[in-house]
Amino acid sequence: xxxxxxxxxxxxxxxxxxxxxxxxxxxxxxxxxxxxxxxxxxxxxxxxxxxxxxxxxxxxxxxxxxxxxxxxxxxxxxxxxxxxxxxxxxxxxxxxxxxxxxxxxxxxxxxxxxxxxxxxxxxxx
Numbered sequence: 223x224x225x226x227x228x229x230x231x232x233x234x235x236x237x238x239x240x241x242x243x244x245x246x247x248x249x250x251x252x253x254x255x256x257x258x259x260x261x262x263x264x265x266x267x268x269x270x271x272x273x274x275x276x277x278x279x280x281x282x283x284x285x286x287x288x289x290x291x292x293x294x295x296x297x298x299x300x301x302x303x304x305x306x307x308x309x310x311x312x313x314x315x316x317x318x319x320x321x322x323x324x325x326x327x328x329x330x331x332x333x334x335x336x337x338x339x340x341x342x343x344x345x346x347x
Contacts, residue, residue: 223247223336227317230341233307237345241302243317243338251295254322256334257302259313259343266316268329270302273322280328284310307345314340 229241241257256271270281270291279291290303300317320334327333 223250223253223319225317225319225336225338227315227338227341230315230343232344232346235308235345235347237307238303238305239307239343241304241315241317241341241343243300243302245298245300245319247298250298250319252321253319253336254328255291255293255300256318256320256328257291257300258316258318258331259311260316260340261310261313264313266331268331269315271322271328272300280325282329304343307343309345309347312343312345314342316340 224246226244252274254274257269258266259269260266268282269285272279272291272293288306293300317338318334319336322328322333
């Protein structure tokens with residue numbers, strides 16, 4: 223599976239952005255898809271994931287109520303709708319694909335086998 227993230231940009235606090243992650247490969251629909259982010263000087267942290275079969279979603283506390291992850295298996299694409307953006311959301315956002323072995327594994331980087339190249343999101347105050 224190859225992943226290509228896009229949709230980042232420079233926005234002001236309170237604005238919205240929608241990130242997209244296009245996947246190649248016939249088995250896209252059988253992978254759980256996640257979004258991670260990495261701010262300057264910090265580690266990569268989980269943001270959200272969508273289960274491949276049930277469509278169930280999980281969010282980091284920082285994303286709950288503001289971000290929505292969704293997927294379109296027909297288009298081999300996963301989205302991250304980000305609303306009410308804050309300066310602390312500034313980071314490089316990465317999409318990832320994996321086959322999670324448990325619900326608790328969703329936030330772990332090593333649960334994902336494939337990663338996109340990242341897209342920069344900058345939120346000004």
